[in-house]
Amino acid sequence: MKVLSYDLSNTNVTLTGYLLDSSPEMPNMKQRPAVLILPGGGYRACSDREAEPIAMAFLAEGYQAFILRYSLNQDAAFPQPLNDAEEAMKLIRTHSAEWDIHPQKIAVCGFSAGGHLAAALSTMGSDRPDALILGYPCILEEMSAIFPNPVPGVDQKVDHLTPPTFIFHTFDDKLVPVSNSLAFADALTRQNVPFEMHIFPTGTHGLSLARPQTSMGLISMVEPSVAQWFSLCTNWMTRVFGEFAADLEHLPEEEVLEYSLDVKLGALWKNDSCKMLILAAMPEIGEEPHPDAMGVPLGVIIEYAGDVLNEEKKMQLNDSLRQIPVIHS
Amino acid sequence: MKVLSYDLSNTNVTLTGYLLDSSPEMPNMKQRPAVLILPGGGYRACSDREAEPIAMAFLAEGYQAFILRYSLNQDAAFPQPLNDAEEAMKLIRTHSAEWDIHPQKIAVCGFSAGGHLAAALSTMGSDRPDALILGYPCILEEMSAIFPNPVPGVDQKVDHLTPPTFIFHTFDDKLVPVSNSLAFADALTRQNVPFEMHIFPTGTHGLSLARPQTSMGLISMVEPSVAQWFSLCTNWMTRVFGEFAADLEHLPEEEVLEYSLDVKLGALWKNDSCKMLILAAMPEIGEEPHPDAMGVPLGVIIEYAGDVLNEEKKMQLNDSLRQIPVIHS
Amino acid sequence: MKVLSYDLSNTNVTLTGYLLDSSPEMPNMKQRPAVLILPGGGYRACSDREAEPIAMAFLAEGYQAFILRYSLNQDAAFPQPLNDAEEAMKLIRTHSAEWDIHPQKIAVCGFSAGGHLAAALSTMGSDRPDALILGYPCILEEMSAIFPNPVPGVDQKVDHLTPPTFIFHTFDDKLVPVSNSLAFADALTRQNVPFEMHIFPTGTHGLSLARPQTSMGLISMVEPSVAQWFSLCTNWMTRVFGEFAADLEHLPEEEVLEYSLDVKLGALWKNDSCKMLILAAMPEIGEEPHPDAMGVPLGVIIEYAGDVLNEEKKMQLNDSLRQIPVIHS
Amino acid sequence: MKVLSYDLSNTNVTLTGYLLDSSPEMPNMKQRPAVLILPGGGYRACSDREAEPIAMAFLAEGYQAFILRYSLNQDAAFPQPLNDAEEAMKLIRTHSAEWDIHPQKIAVCGFSAGGHLAAALSTMGSDRPDALILGYPCILEEMSAIFPNPVPGVDQKVDHLTPPTFIFHTFDDKLVPVSNSLAFADALTRQNVPFEMHIFPTGTHGLSLARPQTSMGLISMVEPSVAQWFSLCTNWMTRVFGEFAADLEHLPEEEVLEYSLDVKLGALWKNDSCKMLILAAMPEIGEEPHPDAMGVPLGVIIEYAGDVLNEEKKMQLNDSLRQIPVIHS
Incomplete structure (x- = not known):
């Protein structure tokens, strides 16, 4: 505050x-x-x-x-x-x-x-x-x-x-x-x-x-x-x-301009390249992450998972994600 | 805060x-x-x-x-x-x-x-x-x-x-x-x-x-x-x-060490010299102030009453009160 | 109902x-x-x-x-x-x-x-x-x-x-x-x-x-x-x-016109003859009953205590109590 | 009760x-x-x-x-x-x-x-x-x-x-x-x-x-x-x-076995003969009744409308409705 x-x-x-x-x-x-x-x-x-x-x-x-x-x-x-x-x-x-x-x-x-x-x-x-x-x-x-x-x-x-x-x-x-x-x-x-x-x-x-x-x-x-x-x-x-939104998982997708740790897992998961990168870096996440996690930015998930990725690896993953082109459907 | x-x-x-x-x-x-x-x-x-x-x-x-x-x-x-x-x-x-x-x-x-x-x-x-x-x-x-x-x-x-x-x-x-x-x-x-x-x-x-x-x-x-x-x-x-006290009017009197604007009206009112000084400075307060006011420091009462006393007169009243000796019962 | x-x-x-x-x-x-x-x-x-x-x-x-x-x-x-x-x-x-x-x-x-x-x-x-x-x-x-x-x-x-x-x-x-x-x-x-x-x-x-x-x-x-x-x-x-009374233990004593099972234990306990009769019939109650019990009619206490007194003994105790004269203080 | x-x-x-x-x-x-x-x-x-x-x-x-x-x-x-x-x-x-x-x-x-x-x-x-x-x-x-x-x-x-x-x-x-x-x-x-x-x-x-x-x-x-x-x-x-239902207007239609005053207005309104009969008997209801009324049995609506139909006319309307055959869709 x-x-x-x-x-x-x-x-x-x-x-x-x-x-x-x-x-x-x-x-x-x-x-x-x-x-x-x-x-x-x-x-x-x-x-x-x-x-x-x-x-x-x-x-x-x-x-x-x-x-x-x-x-x-x-x-x-x-x-x-x-x-x-x-x-x-x-x-x-x-x-x-x-x-x-x-x-x-x-x-x-x-x-x-x-x-x-x-x-x-x-x-x-x-x-x-x-x-x-x-x-x-x-x-x-x-x-x-x-x-x-x-x-x-x-x-x-x-x-x-x-x-x-x-x-x-x-x-x-x-x-x-x-x-x-x-x-x-x-x-x-x-x-x-x-x-x-x-x-x-x-x-x-x-x-x-x-x-x-x-x-x-x-x-x-x-x-x-x-x-x-x-x-x-x-x-x-x-x-x-109105109440503070508590239905982000049902909200119309925000348009993703660039992939990164700030993007929600659900949006990253729709892109196969992103999905492969993430699974390679942190296999603990599994092929089918918990539905609630889909509405959460990847960076927050990593922060909570604690020491699964050190700072250096986190930055590497972020950089790799940013290089994947966003294809609009 | x-x-x-x-x-x-x-x-x-x-x-x-x-x-x-x-x-x-x-x-x-x-x-x-x-x-x-x-x-x-x-x-x-x-x-x-x-x-x-x-x-x-x-x-x-x-x-x-x-x-x-x-x-x-x-x-x-x-x-x-x-x-x-x-x-x-x-x-x-x-x-x-x-x-x-x-x-x-x-x-x-x-x-x-x-x-x-x-x-x-x-x-x-x-x-x-x-x-x-x-x-x-x-x-x-x-x-x-x-x-x-x-x-x-x-x-x-x-x-x-x-x-x-x-x-x-x-x-x-x-x-x-x-x-x-x-x-x-x-x-x-x-x-x-x-x-x-x-x-x-x-x-x-x-x-x-x-x-x-x-x-x-x-x-x-x-x-x-x-x-x-x-x-x-x-x-x-x-x-x-315990709850925050809301019975200050019933609390045992705090000991007054010195009369001033910081003292509660009730304590000032018990001393005839204080009472006279206050009535002289702000007659609006009346001989029998509202019981609720008795638990409130005089300075707060004056602040609320607004422009009944200007800063100079307030200071004068404070100084006069401080010169009245406290007699312990 | x-x-x-x-x-x-x-x-x-x-x-x-x-x-x-x-x-x-x-x-x-x-x-x-x-x-x-x-x-x-x-x-x-x-x-x-x-x-x-x-x-x-x-x-x-x-x-x-x-x-x-x-x-x-x-x-x-x-x-x-x-x-x-x-x-x-x-x-x-x-x-x-x-x-x-x-x-x-x-x-x-x-x-x-x-x-x-x-x-x-x-x-x-x-x-x-x-x-x-x-x-x-x-x-x-x-x-x-x-x-x-x-x-x-x-x-x-x-x-x-x-x-x-x-x-x-x-x-x-x-x-x-x-x-x-x-x-x-x-x-x-x-x-x-x-x-x-x-x-x-x-x-x-x-x-x-x-x-x-x-x-x-x-x-x-x-x-x-x-x-x-x-x-x-x-x-x-x-x-x-007003709320339903919940301070019966502090209420002014109702005047007792006649001792009986309908009278509160507290009122019976003040009369030594009543107290002796009760202790004789149901010694479990003890010399110093729980303060809460003092506001409760004796008949209710007996009902709760269950089979300490059968119906016949209850009636006997009631009759005995009724024969004790009420002395007003 | x-x-x-x-x-x-x-x-x-x-x-x-x-x-x-x-x-x-x-x-x-x-x-x-x-x-x-x-x-x-x-x-x-x-x-x-x-x-x-x-x-x-x-x-x-x-x-x-x-x-x-x-x-x-x-x-x-x-x-x-x-x-x-x-x-x-x-x-x-x-x-x-x-x-x-x-x-x-x-x-x-x-x-x-x-x-x-x-x-x-x-x-x-x-x-x-x-x-x-x-x-x-x-x-x-x-x-x-x-x-x-x-x-x-x-x-x-x-x-x-x-x-x-x-x-x-x-x-x-x-x-x-x-x-x-x-x-x-x-x-x-x-x-x-x-x-x-x-x-x-x-x-x-x-x-x-x-x-x-x-x-x-x-x-x-x-x-x-x-x-x-x-x-x-x-x-x-x-x-x-579960809570008592408060979504009767959205519930799947109960099957109507026979038209009568006990049937909800919404179900009667879907049958043109019923609709005409009702409008003839009580034109106040209008071509487009309030949506809330659609979930209410016609008999209740009449009761609330008060003296729009006397007992005799109510019985007549009920009898007429019962003679209209139910066609299942």
């Missing part, structure tokens, strides 16, 4: 990226979905409890994760925070190939005031995310009362380009009333934008994961029923973005 | 640490449990599929995580890999305060050959872990047949100092028969070491999380029933190590 | 009760919550898929369950179905002691048109239930268009006496739009009636449990995400009604 | 059957799996806590359920209880068609001493069940010490005809040591009989569902981790027996 940090254009605005490693053993993970996290804090702070712990939860699901610490307080006059979010989106999309991200699977996830910003990005942004996740979001214009600056009511901005949305909120929330989420759901319904919404009866504002690790040590911040939101959310994302 | 990498004494042996950030908002997370991950690969390789994805899963639960890439192939003559694991344990324990780790809550988690090494560390190691997690482990001496070097049968080494153990395996495992786990469970029973064990009927060897992201893209590596092992495991760990 | 069937006043209206057995081994189950199930079917039928399978699901959670097959078609002119539901409620409340039901823990659970009827009972009924469960309910007056008779819009009828409510719906529902549930949630919010609501994006109308057994054999009727509604619902009910 | 009670040959031995209703709306539920429940109680009693609550849990999953109260105490000399279980199996298999049971999907589920009996039936019985479920079972011959009569060690009886097995136990069990389950797992492994086994570290003997409703009101009988056994078990059963 790499942890990257970028200073964005506005003062004190940073984007932190958590990027999972790629590996030849994980050929199905070259295009991960990503999530841009916008912590809450009333446009006066960015809560640590809604930052790294959320990023870790998404990384465990195989997502690339980013945290944006956006403009606050006197710097938070709208649309400045929106501009920060737009800049972050653009940075992620631009680097998507380099960072193993699927460029059409970038979600934004905001909490409280960060939910307002996430909804603004999803309804008004120059570069909209592909899915929207809202935790106890500020939606209504009247929420401006608790912010340092007035903000637009984002329920008014929902259009048919707003991405599929996931919302959770608690009925008990005294600081940001549940009517905020209901108003956004109404607006989505009118625009026929599909959404999933979970309203739990109990639980205070600002629960984050609603688990002990995000509780500040306060029992009132642990709510097992609300804590279900995260697995409900990742199930929803899997339906929106 | 910080990602650290250490070269250990033996050639090509590295320890990678993933260390979650601390935050004044998470005062209950100063002593996290940690897990040392030992990937499998027949003592010929360390599988990437059993490395970073496992670390991420534990980080999401609030653990600090470490991956040891231990001695392999011709370097793997026993006890050399055990020495690597002992060195890693010692490094973690030595840095536990610095890395926000509870020094008596360090688990080891090994898969396949890494499970052999984890069990060896837990039964023969100079520094035993506090909990042991085994995924489809090699246990029996006869498993030496598939390794580059002979290894001891670790079922023979179980003693009453062996830590509480969690095991999962599949009945279908052709490479490492389920009898390995049954033999270890028998040995634990004889020594009265408590364990949790889950044997699932279907699923091939080497499933890691048994989810698409660790499947190499092969459908045979996705088994939803086996994938339950991870939540069963973290539930078990919570019972072994 | 007993299955009872009652013909109510209106023609073709029946109430079926499924009543779990009581047992001296389950002293904490004498006052079970109950649920009155109202299947859907457009006021033209009562779907079997929303009847017995729902009852079974609640029985497994320890609830008593009832199915009302209410007035349909030309008989369904409002308020006739409401009168059926009121009559069913009254019958259940009247028999609550006899049927081991807690008289203030009676929920109503309706689907589609049955959801309309459940909401009507909960907002307009002469005898309101204590909790309301709505599955893809018809709420709005405009739903009259698909019914044989016009019905009132029940969102208009919500008042502060409406019980706590659980709602689930799918965004995809073409027959009963999700705006029905949103309107009811808005009305509950205005009246400050706490609710839990889950809106899932995919899934057709009439999913019942959304599992294969209620699917009619159609794949479109199986939706694993929607199937989560039932465990979400029973978790909610546990929070509303 | 019907509740049936049978007196079996031996004195005081009863079989109680809980049989779910069939319905034309549930055409995929005509062959349900069944489970025969054998409560525990040391061959001295049959615990109510391991009887009806277990039956309800399986009924909620769509199973037919049976409770056998077998020979006890002086009547429990082996093989008398085994004979009871064999008689129960035979009774269920004989009535399987009548009771909507799949004759090759009958499981037995026993707890403690009932687990001994279940394992005996599965290894020595004249009519073996198709799956075996064991809760904290007595297995070893040495368990005879706590029974009124000696019993054979059933681990010695495992053969290759023993059905697939599910086992759960707690390490903490003082009354029936976990070595009982480990010995049975070893025997299954040697015979290559696939099994699933879950051993939880904490929890006393006799937990039943490990939930409040089976706790006798004692907190020591509630163990959330152990309570997972039931969903683990039903997931396992679904893999052993």
Whole structure:
């Protein structure tokens, strides 16, 4: 994993990226979905409890994760925070190939005031995310009362380009009333934008994961029923973005441009010259390798087989394979 | 999060640490449990599929995580890999305060050959872990047949100092028969070491999380029933190590050595001079602050309240508080 | 279990009760919550898929369950179905002691048109239930268009006496739009009636449990995400009604009116004459019985101990115990 | 639902059957799996806590359920209880068609001493069940010490005809040591009989569902981790027996012997005469009915459509359809 940090254009605005490693053993993970996290804090702070712990939860699901610490307080006059979010989106999309991200699977996830910003990005942004996740979001214009600056009511901005949305909120929330989420759901319904919404009866504002690790040590911040939101959310994302491929053995053959250790055994086996070379170098593999092995690059197989080929012999085999011409069928 | 990498004494042996950030908002997370991950690969390789994805899963639960890439192939003559694991344990324990780790809550988690090494560390190691997690482990001496070097049968080494153990395996495992786990469970029973064990009927060897992201893209590596092992495991760990505290408001008062912004509001409020100073500086807080706020350091409260106090006034308040003598009751 | 069937006043209206057995081994189950199930079917039928399978699901959670097959078609002119539901409620409340039901823990659970009827009972009924469960309910007056008779819009009828409510719906529902549930949630919010609501994006109308057994054999009727509604619902009910007591050992002593085999060992042990009699009859019990046994009636203990006392000796011990006077402390 | 009670040959031995209703709306539920429940109680009693609550849990999953109260105490000399279980199996298999049971999907589920009996039936019985479920079972011959009569060690009886097995136990069990389950797992492994086994570290003997409703009101009988056994078990059963069909629209056409209201719309629609008759009687159905409707019998569709056809017209349509000759393709 790499942890990257970028200073964005506005003062004190940073984007932190958590990027999972790629590996030849994980050929199905070259295009991960990503999530841009916008912590809450009333446009006066960015809560640590809604930052790294959320990023870790998404990384465990195989997502690339980013945290944006956006403009606050006197710097938070709208649309400045929106501009920060737009800049972050653009940075992620631009680097998507380099960072193993699927460029059409970038979600934004905001909490409280960060939910307002996430909804603004999803309804008004120059570069909209592909899915929207809202935790106890500020939606209504009247929420401006608790912010340092007035903000637009984002329920008014929902259009048919707003991405599929996931919302959770608690009925008990005294600081940001549940009517905020209901108003956004109404607006989505009118625009026929599909959404999933979970309203739990109990639980205070600002629960984050609603688990002990995000509780500040306060029992009132642990709510097992609300804590279900995260697995409900990742199930929803899997339906929106699709699951990581686990059917590579059934996928249409990628076109092979050149034979080498990086090519899957199945493709090499179809060429008699390649097959003979491999059997000569490592007879242990046998005439009929295990079907599961057919979807695995030869180099990975050799690595696992351990010391069957030393580095020198591996290089020789690679060179020999590269000299065999690819004949297209 | 910080990602650290250490070269250990033996050639090509590295320890990678993933260390979650601390935050004044998470005062209950100063002593996290940690897990040392030992990937499998027949003592010929360390599988990437059993490395970073496992670390991420534990980080999401609030653990600090470490991956040891231990001695392999011709370097793997026993006890050399055990020495690597002992060195890693010692490094973690030595840095536990610095890395926000509870020094008596360090688990080891090994898969396949890494499970052999984890069990060896837990039964023969100079520094035993506090909990042991085994995924489809090699246990029996006869498993030496598939390794580059002979290894001891670790079922023979179980003693009453062996830590509480969690095991999962599949009945279908052709490479490492389920009898390995049954033999270890028998040995634990004889020594009265408590364990949790889950044997699932279907699923091939080497499933890691048994989810698409660790499947190499092969459908045979996705088994939803086996994938339950991870939540069963973290539930078990919570019972072994305890949950992160979420009752700070009920904890015995820490002794206050000096008043400051770092002290919890509840402790400041008990001293009338502190209370007056705070009310003067930020009357918004009111005579009777919300009970939940009492467990939170004043500095965090001010940070959340946003621009109620500018930096200069904050420093003034801190200085004034520090001049009030602490009277012990 | 007993299955009872009652013909109510209106023609073709029946109430079926499924009543779990009581047992001296389950002293904490004498006052079970109950649920009155109202299947859907457009006021033209009562779907079997929303009847017995729902009852079974609640029985497994320890609830008593009832199915009302209410007035349909030309008989369904409002308020006739409401009168059926009121009559069913009254019958259940009247028999609550006899049927081991807690008289203030009676929920109503309706689907589609049955959801309309459940909401009507909960907002307009002469005898309101204590909790309301709505599955893809018809709420709005405009739903009259698909019914044989016009019905009132029940969102208009919500008042502060409406019980706590659980709602689930799918965004995809073409027959009963999700705006029905949103309107009811808005009305509950205005009246400050706490609710839990889950809106899932995919899934057709009439999913019942959304599992294969209620699917009619159609794949479109199986939706694993929607199937989560039932465990979400029973978790909610546990929070509303409380869990079955599992702390009888800590409960204030019930007053003993007479010693006998029906009295808990702990109460008998406090009286030296009882203790001597018991030890004489069954010395195996020992001077210091297991603490868990103290919360169990002596008769149950003897039953489990098997043939330690034959029937005759049991009766003798019972008679002897009854002759010992109870002295109140 | 019907509740049936049978007196079996031996004195005081009863079989109680809980049989779910069939319905034309549930055409995929005509062959349900069944489970025969054998409560525990040391061959001295049959615990109510391991009887009806277990039956309800399986009924909620769509199973037919049976409770056998077998020979006890002086009547429990082996093989008398085994004979009871064999008689129960035979009774269920004989009535399987009548009771909507799949004759090759009958499981037995026993707890403690009932687990001994279940394992005996599965290894020595004249009519073996198709799956075996064991809760904290007595297995070893040495368990005879706590029974009124000696019993054979059933681990010695495992053969290759023993059905697939599910086992759960707690390490903490003082009354029936976990070595009982480990010995049975070893025997299954040697015979290559696939099994699933879950051993939880904490929890006393006799937990039943490990939930409040089976706790006798004692907190020591509630163990959330152990309570997972039931969903683990039903997931396992679904893999052993298969899920209820939810692909009737894709199934090979049943052969139609005679057209009528009981025939699926899809089959009627293939015959032009039938199609014309139906369109004439109920033009609302339209030339191109919804694809989902094609898998539903016409009579069910009419029932749902409500008053589109009165009883007389329904009978007329049925009679007309029956006069159309079936032409086999």
